Amino acid sequence: MDRSSRDADxxxxxxxxxxxxxxxxxxxxxxxxxxxxxVQEGLIRVYVAWPRLVRxxxxxxxxxxxxxxxxxxxxxxxxxxxxxxxxDSERPSGEDVxxxxxxxxxxxxxxxxxxxxxxxxxxxxxxxxxxxxxxxVALRCSEGTVKSQTSRALASLRSMxxxxxxxxxxxxxxxxxxx
Amino acid sequence: MVNDLKQLLRDNVSSPPGxxxxxxxxxxxxxxxxxxxxxxxxLGAVVAAATxxxxxxxxxxxxxxxxxxxxxxxxxxxPTIRLSDAQRASVGRDYEVLATYTNRDLDAANGQYFxxxxxxxxxxxxxxxxxxxxxxxxxxLMDPATGTKDWLPDAGLGQDNIRPVQLGxxxxxxxxxNGTAEHWTAYTFDRETRSWSTTDWPGLPRTVELDGAxxxxxxRLYVRSLVRAGEIPDGGWPKQEDGDAEDxxxxxxxxxxxxxxxxxxxxxxxEQLSVGAIAxxxxxxxxxxxxxxxxxxxxVRDLATGTEHSFDPHLGARCNVLGFTASGDRIVMSEYCGxxxxxxxxxxxxxxxxxDQVVTIQDDGVAGGVGADSDVVVADGYRQGDDSGTYLYxxxxxxxxxIAHRMSHWSVGGPTRRNEFFWHTPVNGGRGATWWLGKLLx
Numbered sequence: 001m002d003r004s005s006r007d008a009d010x011x012x013x014x015x016x017x018x019x020x021x022x023x024x025x026x027x028x029x030x031x032x033x034x035x036x037x038x039v040q041e042g043l044i045r046v047y048v049a050w051p052r053l054v055r056x057x058x059x060x061x062x063x064x065x066x067x068x069x070x071x072x073x074x075x076x077x078x079x080x081x082x083x084x085x086x087x088d089s090e091r092p093s094g095e096d097v098x099x100x101x102x103x104x105x106x107x108x109x110x111x112x113x114x115x116x117x118x119x120x121x122x123x124x125x126x127x128x129x130x131x132x133x134x135x136x137v138a139l140r141c142s143e144g145t146v147k148s149q150t151s152r153a154l155a156s157l158r159s160m161x162x163x164x165x166x167x168x169x170x171x172x173x174x175x176x177x178x179x
Numbered sequence: 180m181v182n183d184l185k186q187l188l189r190d191n192v193s194s195p196p197g198x199x200x201x202x203x204x205x206x207x208x209x210x211x212x213x214x215x216x217x218x219x220x221x222l223g224a225v226v227a228a229a230t231x232x233x234x235x236x237x238x239x240x241x242x243x244x245x246x247x248x249x250x251x252x253x254x255x256x257x258p259t260i261r262l263s264d265a266q267r268a269s270v271g272r273d274y275e276v277l278a279t280y281t282n283r284d285l286d287a288a289n290g291q292y293f294x295x296x297x298x299x300x301x302x303x304x305x306x307x308x309x310x311x312x313x314x315x316x317x318x319x320l321m322d323p324a325t326g327t328k329d330w331l332p333d334a335g336l337g338q339d340n341i342r343p344v345q346l347g348x349x350x351x352x353x354x355x356x357n358g359t360a361e362h363w364t365a366y367t368f369d370r371e372t373r374s375w376s377t378t379d380w381p382g383l384p385r386t387v388e389l390d391g392a393x394x395x396x397x398x399r400l401y402v403r404s405l406v407r408a409g410e411i412p413d414g415g416w417p418k419q420e421d422g423d424a425e426d427x428x429x430x431x432x433x434x435x436x437x438x439x440x441x442x443x444x445x446x447x448x449x450e451q452l453s454v455g456a457i458a459x460x461x462x463x464x465x466x467x468x469x470x471x472x473x474x475x476x477x478x479v480r481d482l483a484t485g486t487e488h489s490f491d492p493h494l495g496a497r498c499n500v501l502g503f504t505a506s507g508d509r510i511v512m513s514e515y516c517g518x519x520x521x522x523x524x525x526x527x528x529x530x531x532x533x534x535d536q537v538v539t540i541q542d543d544g545v546a547g548g549v550g551a552d553s554d555v556v557v558a559d560g561y562r563q564g565d566d567s568g569t570y571l572y573x574x575x576x577x578x579x580x581x582i583a584h585r586m587s588h589w590s591v592g593g594p595t596r597r598n599e600f601f602w603h604t605p606v607n608g609g610r611g612a613t614w615w616l617g618k619l620l621x
Contacts, residue, residue, distance in 0.1 A: 007206055010206070010209075011202060011206065014202055014205060015202065018198070018200055018202075019195070019198070022195065022198065022200065023192035023195065026191070026192055026195070027188060027191065027192065032195060032196050036198065036200050039200055040200050040201070040204070040205055040208075042483075043200075043202075043205045043209075044205055044208045044209045045462070045482070045483035046483065047205065047206065047208075047209030047210075048209055048396065048461045048462045048483070049461070049462040049481075049483055050209075051507070052462065052507075052508060062483070062484070065483065065484035065486070066483040066484055068484075069483060069484050069485055103182050103187060104187045104190045104191045107182075107184075107187045107188070107191065108191055122184075123188070126184050126185050126188055127185070127188040127189070127192075137486070138484075140484070140485050140486055140487075154184075157184070161182065166182060167181055167182050168181045168182065169181070169182045169184055169187075170181045170182065170183060170184065171183065171184045171185060172181070172183040172185065172186070
């Protein structure tokens with residue numbers, strides 16, 4: 001595969017996939033600018049692996065994993081330098097949020113309070129609609145870990161919705177929380 | 180009323196702000212990251228004697244056992260060929276010569292060397308240290324087409340050994356052992372400002388070794404510290420007929436992996452990984468359990484996702500893995516697998532990063548490897564006879580080519596661009612050497 005062919009094929013893929021990837025990244029990090037950074041880094045990694053991906057297929061799944069990995073890598077870097085507190089004191093509490101903003105904003109605030117891997121489980125399972133196995137592959141962990149992390153995440157989300165006096169949080173079609 | 184989690188997630192991304200992703204920058208960064216891989220450290224001796232020779236060889240099950248002790252050698256668990264299966268390379272058909280340089284008498288004084296090729300095609304040219312350079316190493320960038328040399332400002336390298344780490348369009352990075360083998364310095368030349376800077380890593384353990392250092396696709400330098408040396412049998416290694424030690428089936432050495440920034444001396448990272456030999460491709464890190472002995476398993480980590488897998492490389496029962504290199508989805512392992520009578524069982528085993536056997540070149544006296552981002556495996560046939568000299572194995576076409584029948588006593592080499600390679604031949608009765616830079620033709 002020569003470079004021009006590689007670039008053309010990759011560009012076509014990136015143009016088609018980047019909006020979806022950016023949405024996933026936004027749900028992971030809660031910031032559109034940082035989401036763009038994660039997608040950019042993820043796509044660079046995809047470009048490097050492109051000849052192999054084309055031979056084997058699965059470009060989108062690989063790109064999704066690359067973006068999640070870029071997000072987790074960035075989280076580790078920040079945690080090693082910034083040492084953020086468990087809860088951002090500048091961030092409105094659940095009650096404040098409840099009084100001021102919509103349910104979807106409550107969800108973003110609640111997601112931000114989850115540990116990164118729990119948040120990733122929620123996003124991959126319920127936004128990307130990955131099953132437990134594919135989520136485990138994307139996060140490089142066991143299926144049991146995905147189940148336990150997801151269960152804890154959903155319990156925390158439900159608790160935060162209750163604290164914010166919002167209606168119950170559920171996954172329609174999959175029964176009520178917790179799982 | 181209930182809030183549907185899935186719907187809320189979708190609602191939150193239903194009206195994204197303008198897209199800040201620069202696809203052009205993605206492409207440019209991707210290309211840079213691919214190119215960066217060419218800067219390999221520690222491959223010098225392996226790539227050093229690249230020679231082009233061309234011979235088309237169909238793959239599986241080739242080669243015929245020769246009579247005598249060679250027939251006693253175990254047959255590799257892979258499609259196998261011999262150096263005698265190679266075809267002689269032809270200039271103009273199989274390869275072209277890009278540059279040459281001759282030192283008439285290296286026995287009398289140190290000379291000039293090719294140390295690698297930059298991303299923009301210039302040869303890193305080293306002069307000295309010798310009396311004529313006041314015992315200081317001088318460096319230049321040489322245009323291979325004209326031989327014109329652009330001499331770089333003095334880097335203060337003195338007489339220390341250097342190895343090119345990265346030969347980029349914008350910067351050149353060399354590693355120096357400072358003559359101590361315990362304290363390294365990275366010398367970085369900014370090609371735009373034409374200035375040198377240095378980086379040391381005081382936080383690195385003093386047990387870290389320069390040999391085997393590898394530049395990762397992330398731009399960090401990966402180095403190993405010895406944790407466990409392979410044990411020598413009680414009473415020492417058995418002796419061969421010629422008195423040499425027979426150390427086939429050695430236990431192998433175990434290392435701990437570290438990485439460092441090439442620009443920030445305080446950035447030293449414990450990778451918390453036990454390794455033997457390590458290598459990188461554009462998108463993967465590969466390592467064995469042990470080095471210079473029984474390698475154990477080969478491990479592959481996808482650098483984009485972190486996914487890992489490992490496999491049994493199916494080494495011979497007595498094989499010591501002495502060289503471990505990789506490019507694309509190919510791994511090249513240079514092995515010594517014992518001596519039978521007076522015939523060595525040396526192997527160049529080529530396999531995929533999934534563990535599939537591609538081909539093994541088995542012969543008496545062969546060693547080699549592949550440069551990062553290259554399709555050319557360069558092999559030295561170092562036994563005297565018709566099969567001596569430099570060979571190329573083309574990973575794209577599975578051709579084995581014999582490019583030169585003799586090698587000098589010195590070495591040449593460093594990173595090259597894709598499908599380029601170095602080799603060297605003797606002159607002046609073996610007292611001097613000619614360096615060659617060639618390019619394999621499609």
